[in-house]
Amino acid sequence: MQQIINFVIRYKVFLFFIFLFAISLLLTIVSNTYQQSKFLNSANRISGNFYKVSNNTVSYFGLREENERLSEENQLLRDRLYNRTLLYKQPLDSTEKNYTLLRGKAIKNSFANQRNYITIDKGSNDSVKQDMGVITAKGILGIIENTSAQFASVQSILNEKSNINAKIKNTHHFGSLVWNTKDYSTVQLVDIPRLVPLNVGDTIVTGAMSSIFPENIPIGKIVSFDLDRSKSFYYIDVQLFNDMTNIGAIYVIDNLKKIEIRSLENETELDD
Amino acid sequence: MINSTFFFNILRFILLVLTQVLVFNNLNFFGYINPLIYILFLYWYPVKQPRTTFLAISFLLGLCVDIFSDTVAINAAASVTGAYFRPVLMRFIFGVNYDFQSFKLRNTTKVQQFTFLLFLISIHHFTYFTLEIFSLRDSFIVLKRTLVIVPTTLLFCTLFISLFSTQKE
Numbered sequence: 001m002q003q004i005i006n007f008v009i010r011y012k013v014f015l016f017f018i019f020l021f022a023i024s025l026l027l028t029i030v031s032n033t034y035q036q037s038k039f040l041n042s043a044n045r046i047s048g049n050f051y052k053v054s055n056n057t058v059s060y061f062g063l064r065e066e067n068e069r070l071s072e073e074n075q076l077l078r079d080r081l082y083n084r085t086l087l088y089k090q091p092l093d094s095t096e097k098n099y100t101l102l103r104g105k106a107i108k109n110s111f112a113n114q115r116n117y118i119t120i121d122k123g124s125n126d127s128v129k130q131d132m133g134v135i136t137a138k139g140i141l142g143i144i145e146n147t148s149a150q151f152a153s154v155q156s157i158l159n160e161k162s163n164i165n166a167k168i169k170n171t172h173h174f175g176s177l178v179w180n181t182k183d184y185s186t187v188q189l190v191d192i193p194r195l196v197p198l199n200v201g202d203t204i205v206t207g208a209m210s211s212i213f214p215e216n217i218p219i220g221k222i223v224s225f226d227l228d229r230s231k232s233f234y235y236i237d238v239q240l241f242n243d244m245t246n247i248g249a250i251y252v253i254d255n256l257k258k259i260e261i262r263s264l265e266n267e268t269e270l271d272d
Numbered sequence: 273m274i275n276s277t278f279f280f281n282i283l284r285f286i287l288l289v290l291t292q293v294l295v296f297n298n299l300n301f302f303g304y305i306n307p308l309i310y311i312l313f314l315y316w317y318p319v320k321q322p323r324t325t326f327l328a329i330s331f332l333l334g335l336c337v338d339i340f341s342d343t344v345a346i347n348a349a350a351s352v353t354g355a356y357f358r359p360v361l362m363r364f365i366f367g368v369n370y371d372f373q374s375f376k377l378r379n380t381t382k383v384q385q386f387t388f389l390l391f392l393i394s395i396h397h398f399t400y401f402t403l404e405i406f407s408l409r410d411s412f413i414v415l416k417r418t419l420v421i422v423p424t425t426l427l428f429c430t431l432f433i434s435l436f437s438t439q440k441e
Contacts, residue, residue, distance in 0.1 A: 013323045017356040020331045024345035024352065028403055031344040047293075047340045054294050110297065110341065112304040114404055117342035153342060181413075184303055245300065 041146050041153045042108055042119045048151035051119055055107040059248070066248045073137035099214055100254045102126060106141075106247040107151075111184040116156040118142060120250055123150045133213040133253040139241040140164070140206060140217050141250060152252075157219075158184055158244055166219055167207040168196070174207040177219065177238070184244050186223065189236040196234070198225055204238050211261045213253065277318060285333060288313050293340035296428070304417070307425040308347075310337055311396050312432055314354050315389055319375060323359065330355035343404070350400035354392055361391050378437075386430070393425050394418070 008015065042051065059066075104126075108119035122128050124147045134141045134154045142154040142162065155162055160181050166189055167174035175191040189204055202222045206213040220238040228235040255261075292310040299306050313333055317326060334351030338344060362370045365388050369375055377385065401417045 013327070013356075016324050016327055017352060020327060020352045021349055024331070024334070024349035025403075027345035028349065042340050042342050044339065050290070050294070050340070112300050112306050113341075113343065115342070119342075245303075 042117065043123070043146050043148045043151040043153040045148060045150070048107070048119060048121075048123075048148060051108040052121055052151075055105070055121075059105070062246070062248060065246075069137060070249065076137075098255065098257055100256060102128065102252040102254070104250050104252060106154075106250050109156075109245075109247045111156070111158050111244050114160050114181045116158045117145070118154040118156050118247060118250075120152050120154060120252070121150070122252060123147045123152050125149050127254075128152045128252055129254075131212060131258075133255075135213070135217055135251050135253060136242055136247060136249065138243075139219050140213060141242065141247065143212055144252065156244070157187055157240075164213070165207040165209040166204050168192070168198070169203040169205045169216070171196070172208075174209055175234075175236075177204075186237050186239050187220065189222075189238050190228065190233065192234040192236060194227060194232055194234060198222065198234065198236070200224065204236075211255050211258045214255070281317065281329075284316065285313060285329070289333065289336045289340070292337055297341050301424065305421055305424050307421060307428045308337075308397065308400065309425060309428050309432065310347075311351070311354060311393055311425065312429050314351070314358055314392060314396075315377075315429070315433070319362070319370075319377065320373070326358075327352055327355050346400055346403045349403055350396045353399045354396040357395050358392065361388060361395075365391070385433075389429055389433075390422075390426060393422050393429065397422050397425065 042048065102122060104120045104122040106118050107121050110116045110118070118134075118141065120128075120134070128144060128147050130144055130147065132144045134144060140157060142156040142159070143164075144152050145155045146153045157164060157177065158179050158181075160179060162177070162179060164177040165174055166177040173192055173196045175189050177187055177189055179187045192198070200222050204219045204222065206215060206217040206219060208215040218241050220240040220242075223237045223239045225234050225236040227233070288310045292308065296307055296309050310333060314330060317329075330351045331348050334348030335345065337347040337351075341347070365384055366375070366380055369380070377388075397418050398414075401414045401421075405414050
């Protein structure tokens with residue numbers, strides 16, 4: 001016993017070091033296999049407010065660009081509005097709507113890490129919840145991972161854990177959108193069968209498989225493609241429409257039918 | 273223990289964390305080069321202090337940076353590693369002088385200070401990038417990032433050190 005105590009006293013610095021290192025390692029490994037830590041993220045009150053203050057100052061320098069982007073988006077939407085050919089009934093009852101949108105602002109962005117997260121200035125007070133989709137006017141951005149009262153952190157598509165259902169526009173060939181962590185302007189589309197005809201320049205949009213994003217939200221265009229190791233699927237490099245280094249206004253999408261879809265899926269799985 | 277040095281260190285702690293997360297995390301040279309300048313805390317921290325306290329503070333420092341930059345606990349691990357190896361490095365670089373009670377970092381030569389900083393940053397960054405990528409498959413990226421970002425951090429740290437140098441000659 002005496003010897004054990006002596007040992008502990010003698011090596012207390014080393015043991016303390018190992019202890020602290022083990023804690024951080026454990027936290028890292030847990031977040032590797034599972035998801036971002038509930039508490040150690042920048043959406044908490046203190047860091048969220050710091051980023052908000054800093055963003056309030058910095059965002060003034062990008063106002064011109066931001067205005068340009070918004071008017072571009074307005075143009076696109078008006079174009080769609082005036083060229084509407086199908087008869088479209090505006091639902092009078094909000095329960096008939098499939099999606100609701102909430103506008104917000106990115107107050108912290110990163111793209112240099114392996115796992116990038118964006119912090120936005122909307123949180124659970126604005127009924128933002130986990131697993132809602134986040135987009136910008138140009139394309140998809142990511143999925144809500146954690147929320148606090150006023151802020152939420154978004155798992156960016158530039159995150160090695162990100163996996164989003166995507167397809168080639170105007171077809172139903174879908175695959176998964178992942179990121180190989182190499183370049184912040186390109187992501188990869190995998191699991192597209194080799195019999196699908198592809199062309200460089202084809203547009204990639206979100207698929208109908210996910211209950212997070214509506215179908216046909218633009219993602220990017222194909223810059224190159226190759227067969228993967230199994231030689232039966234394509235490995236496609238997709239250049240993003242979004243400039244991930246410059247994120248301003250964002251929209252949070254809530255699928256109002258998500259609960260219904262999820263419960264149906266769960267039931268089906270249970271029946272198997 | 274509670275004196276001006278104590279408050280000075282707290283102030284330094286806060287300022288370094290804020291500078292790191294608000295300025296240097298947004299630099300993104302060539303898309304991925306973000307120098308980790310908060311390591312300067314380990315460089316400036318007083319020499320003759322209890323080592324366990326130093327380790328605990330370093331852990332906290334790393335964790336603060338982690339919370340702001342959404343990196344779970346990678347900075348904490350790297351920072352603790354740097355803190356643990358600091359005395360070893362100091363003895364290695366400053367030799368016998370380090371064991372004297374009157375040892376002060378500012379009394380050493382510029383070359384020694386620079387070498388100390390270089391080793392400190394290398395250990396810290398290597399741990400950081402190894403943990404960030406966390407698989408041997410991409411060991412090339414670990415090496416590349418460490419090799420590129422260490423000089424950048426070193427450059428900024430040297431600038432900061434000369435900027436806030438208290439040496440009166």
